[in-house]
Amino acid sequence: MLKAYLNKTQHAAPLAIFRIVTGCMLFLSILRFWSNGWIYELYIKPKFFFSFYGLEFIKPLGNYTYLLFAICAVSAIFVAIGWYYRQASVLLFASFTYIELMDKSTYLNHYYFISLVLFIMMFLPAERYFSVDAHQKKEKQATFIPKWNTDMLKLMVFILYFYAGLAKLNSDWLFHALPLKIWLPARNQTPIIGGLFNYEITAYVFCWVGCLYDLSIGFFLWNKKTRWFAYLSVVVFHGLTAVLFPIGMFPYIMMATALLFFSANFHLKIINYLSKIFKIPENRFNTNKIFNYSPLQQKSLVALFTIFLALQLLIPFRYMLYKNELFWTEEGYRFSWRVMLMEKAGYAQFTVKDDTGKAEVVNNQEFLTLLQEKMMSTQPDFILQYAHLIRDTYTERGYKNPQVYGDVYVTLNGRLGQIFVDPKVDLAKQKDTFAPKSWILPLNDEIKGF
């Protein structure tokens, strides 16, 4: 049965359009990032970077960081037009992922999503149709590609939505309308619908509709009969989030990605349209050739994507390995499609002292940017990394075996703030591992659900 499925083919147009759209979107994202001055602001100005655990060697490259972004932007264009696609897609995945791993203060779920999509794209024959590569080398052309190619991408979209929906099945979201109950009234000046946000019931409606939307949209997009309605709701839903929240390119990326679910005919129309604009002769790429992986390639890819999918399905559930409240400790929180679930704010101040009697309250501004400080003050792994930075810096400044104590105060989803880190624990001595962090004080409440 698997073999039969793997041999199924489909038209190459949807994947070609997806390649173009993804490349263009990423190019625009990089451009926007650059022109907002964020490369300097986020990756050059800070003196310290919060690496991902085990990936400490991935760091910004000083002024060469601009070059890294340039490589990313250029390879995005190459991917879009399908020129040197093999090399460009690898370069795009590598540069984009490197950028996203340089400092976890800037972690966003949709960047993670893009990295995963780019990973898949490296192995797909997206350049065989309607591309410069196919234009230059006729023997490379193919009008039909394996069906699993686009299914793999669709599955990724499905997982993103479905898991985001699962994550909303919790008591804060469903029964207290949090954090939307906090966020919506703040946006009550939004044109037309803003007035609604003064009413609490609106937050509940948004929460329940949002949850049902996430859980079901994958099915509706996949089903031919419901596809147009589903796409309409994608546009409305993401349009609304774009108006309400500062989430940048994400809504547009999702709107564009969801096009993937439409039929080959739909995409062929787009291709005809583009052909007219760029004066490409019709049927230039229609050779009716079928693209096939070699048996060895096929086998390797099946193995690779089986592991990939298994990881995708399991990673979001790793939080179950930790006893503590997920939203509070965030152990196993990232890489799990948990989006817009928390209004969390914190205040973190550290005292460093040593055996000789030296002591000082650390000025966070000396080490961290505003964004970094904000991220650090609510997330335990950041707190520990920062405490270690303090330990090492003050050792250099002549402290003998410095001890670092935190005064950290955090509020989660409108609960009155409480002490987050055991103030008696010397953070300098705590090891950074994946093990549960015993020095986080428990939340005085319980959030039920996923």
Add this chain to the structure above:
Amino acid sequence: MQKAQLNWIKGLCLGLLALVFFVGCGKDSQPTKEEDSNAIDRKALLANLADNIIVPAYADFKLKFDVMLAKSDAFAAQPNNANLLALRTAWQEAYITWQKVELFDFGPGQTFAIRSQFNIYPTSETVIQSNITSGTANLDLPANYAAQGFPALDYLINGVANSDAEIVTYYSTGADATKRVNYLKKVIAQMNTTFTSVYNAWEGDFAETFKSKTAIDAGSSTSTLINGFVLNYERYIRSGKIGIPAGVLTPGTTFPEKVEAFYKKDLSLTLAKTAQQASFDFYNGKAYNANTTGYSIKSYLTSLGAKDATSGKLLADIIAEQFEACARKLDALNNNLNSQVINNNQPMVDAFNEMQILVKLLKVDMTSAMSITISYTDNDGD
């Protein structure tokens, strides 16, 4: 199954349409905001703060400042004992009133960096002396922030000599007397220029601009004013006036010489209390020139319904009570904070700890409940 799905989608679309329709109608049926202190109404908030607090406060400060200006001119023209005492009184009045406007660290106050030029202390005697000698100091430079403003004046009229007679001599006889008078004039002129810019902006178009930016994104009035207000309380009231002299940030070492109005000695507590009360009044939306309160940060918090889940107590009230607790701790202090630190530092530390609780409530609980953004990049809420 498919049919059911289809119906569901149809239902969703209809629901959304209904929602949009409902909004269209809902607009008219909304309570009129004027008298309703329960409404989530940033427009009313900004109007009350601007019209009844900020603009009148700057106007009052201008009166006090102009008196100081006149007295300093008189002293500069004729340095004698009577003119010194008159200048000193005017300086003290202006400095106290400054505490009621320093918290407006947003809009023009922020644009013209008025605090940096008005109240950076401890002031640097060394820089002041070298500026006097050179006569060419550029007071716009950050390097000169600690050589101007009220703290520099404090030194110039209270600290350059031990007795009033000697201070008068300092400005009236000797080779450098003219240079000294010139620097005094220069400091006041700089303050006048900066304050006039801020004052004119608020008197001009800015108040309307301020009131019209009712959104809550970074750069909106509510966001910048809350950020400025909290920052002022944390860094310039809690740390500057109490924490730093008490050595809280440097356990084991105190800095009694870092109190505000160090040379005047007995004014530091008055300044701290005035600033504390001004912050509380601002929070309560109390009119500057009357005993009435209008729509305030407190009203806004109340309208958002933020409360402690366990006790059911409103966050707005918890914060108000904490302001009062801080004021009580300040009441327990000596008029001269310098001697308070030297002789009995513990009450200073106690006051700081009380203020620390308030800072957490303001900076974490309040901003979170208001959904105030302090970041400038995208986030997806996690």
